[in-house]
Amino acid sequence: MSASPILITGGAQRLGRHCAERLLDDGHPVVISYRRERDELETLRRRGVVTLQADFSTEAGILDFIARLKAETSSLRAIVHNASDWAPDSLEQDAGANFERLFRVHMQAPYLINLQCRELLEACPEPQRDIVHMTDFVVRKGSKKHAAYAATKAGLDNLTLSFAAMYAPSIQVNAIAPALIMLGKGDDAAYAEKAMAKSAMGMIPGPGVIYQSLRYLLDNRYVTGVILPVDGGRHLR
Ligand SMILES: NC(=O)C1=CN([C@@H]2O[C@H](COP(=O)(O)OP(=O)(O)OC[C@H]3O[C@@H](n4cnc5c(N)ncnc54)[C@H](OP(=O)(O)O)[C@@H]3O)[C@@H](O)[C@H]2O)C=CC1
Ligand SMILES: Nc1nc2c(c(=O)[nH]1)N=C([C@H](O)[C@@H](O)CO)CN2
Numbered sequence: 175m176s177a178s179p180i181l182i183t184g185g186a187q188r189l190g191r192h193c194a195e196r197l198l199d200d201g202h203p204v205v206i207s208y209r210r211e212r213d214e215l216e217t218l219r220r221r222g223v224v225t226l227q228a229d230f231s232t233e234a235g236i237l238d239f240i241a242r243l244k245a246e247t248s249s250l251r252a253i254v255h256n257a258s259d260w261a262p263d264s265l266e267q268d269a270g271a272n273f274e275r276l277f278r279v280h281m282q283a284p285y286l287i288n289l290q291c292r293e294l295l296e297a298c299p300e301p302q303r304d305i306v307h308m309t310d311f312v313v314r315k316g317s318k319k320h321a322a323y324a325a326t327k328a329g330l331d332n333l334t335l336s337f338a339a340m341y342a343p344s345i346q347v348n349a350i351a352p353a354l355i356m357l358g359k360g361d362d363a364a365y366a367e368k369a370m371a372k373s374a375m376g377m378i379p380g381p382g383v384i385y386q387s388l389r390y391l392l393d394n395r396y397v398t399g400v401i402l403p404v405d406g407g408r409h410l411r
Contacts, residue, residue, distance in 0.1 A: 184257030192381035230283035338399030353405030374407030
């Protein structure tokens with residue numbers, strides 16, 4: 175009987191894709207959600223990754239994804255809520271719509287998927303089942319330019335505690351709270367310098383440090399309700 179897959183939402187690029195590829199390397203079957211189709215998905219599909227399209231910006235989109243996920247698999251080893259939209263605050267008419275969209279992708283999607291896919295995790299024959307929320311260091315300090323992003327990630331941070339209490343001992347629920355891990359496409363050297371100076375380690379580590387943290391959580395039977403900072407000592411500056 176094949177092992178239960180690990181779901182990574184937003185797994186088509188960057189940190190989520192890196193973790194999907196490392197999980198495959200470690201022998202886990204993987205399911206990812208993606209929002210936009212692109213050629214790069216073919217490499218994952220050729221490696222056997224099940225790719226499910228999903229847009230979490232509406233409740234209907236979240237529920238539609240859950241229905242297709244349940245049609246795809248009868249069990250899950252883990253769920254990694256990685257999908258995220260790092261949208262800056264809007265000062266225009268669409269400020270409310272912007273906040274709502276970030277609420278749905280960062281809070282409502284993990285909340286509904288955790289509630290409605292508990293049965294898939296419980297059906298996993300392995301002794302350990304995990305939910306991992308990708309939050310952000312910025313939950314601790316807020317953000318002048320990404321207030322809606324930070325607030326909705328703070329909601330996800332808090333959901334970690336509630337679901338850990340609700341689901342123990344059969345499902346472990348933890349979060350990883352990164353600071354700068356990898357630059358975005360448009361980030362220049364000046365931005366990189368400024369961003370690196372914000373942490374005690376003064377580096378941009380790349381996605382390997384996130385996989386190390388995910389591996390730690392997936393391999394530890396005694397950790398739940400934990401928010402794991404992976405931030406280079408951002409709080410020391
Ligand atoms: N990168 C970093 O330095 C840091 C990252 N983090 C957190 O780590 C996680 C991974 O970061 P990173 O790899 O940079 O993330 P990305 O910005 O690359 O986003 C990951 C994926 O989320 C998907 N997504 C965005 N909006 C929606 C939506 N409405 N519905 C469904 N999917 C959506 C995108 O799908 P598609 O591309 O298909 O549209 C995207 O591929 C995130 O949760 C992020 O907040 C926290 C701190 C620092
Ligand atoms: N969904 C995303 N969230 C975040 C990203 C990103 O690229 N996508 N990037 C960051 C920054 O690296 C920030 O940590 C720099 O201070 C935060 N969240």
